[in-house]
Amino acid sequence: MSAPGPLPGTLVIAGCSRRKTAAAAPMPALDLYQGGIVPQLRGRLAGHPQVLERVWFLSAEHGFLGSRTRVMPYERALTDARARLLRPAVCAAVRERLDALGHRPAQILLVAEPAYLSLLADVLGDEDRPRIRWISEPRGWDEAAAVLDDWNWP
Template sequence: MSAHAAQPGTLVLASCSRRKTACTAAVPALERYVGGIAPHLRARFGHHADLRSRILFLSARHGLIDANTPLCSYDQRLTTERADELRPRVHRALLRRLDGIAVPTRLLVVAEPLYLGLLADLLAAEDRPTLRWVPDPRGWYTAASVLDEWNWP
């Protein structure tokens, strides 16, 4: 494997951020979110199209979205009720995403427990992917060490 090739089958899932750009036009999720680990992801991987496609966000409004999904400004907190509504939709979207990966999948999830709950159906599956969870949405240094292990540049 090349020194700069990220290991196949590795994905990042991060919770959305309460803090967002003030821009009123739709912008990609990776640019819209300015809190949590989004700024670090943007700085390190924003110019890598192949890696941007492996960065996903768990959004209180939209469910599972990728880094390039255009988003208008919104303000919605994830409540227990909203998480219950979103969980089946997130599960279906993530399964579609995982079906396209030919190797065993490893997920890095950087999200508070309520956001992790959106993945409950996936985590209950017998053939679930390997998961590394960072419960602090600002836990960049822990997340970065996992990404370094996975050979992300």
């Protein structure tokens, strides 16, 4: 008997990292970012492409990125002004992604510094808002791995 798949309605969102792979061509966000929980997440999900559509990033440059979205390396900090600019598009994209999951209330594992939480403020005010498990320390892999284990992620 095979193990059940990941818990329905679960989504991982991580903040982007300052450390990035040097690249001359766009590459998937999951491969670009080298800091925070990304290396461990990438290692854990290797060989499990079916869950990559549930892994997303909050980017100071691009807003909301899928793990497979191809981007170039960049340097940008998330300032308050940048967060205000990105917030409407990020919230719209997150709502669209949650609708695609088809499971309410959805559960999000958010591993990001506090500044990134502001990008999701409108979603957190929604009546059918997702349940958020927030790890404010970007290098909080042990906590994140425990949540993924609870959710039966590979």
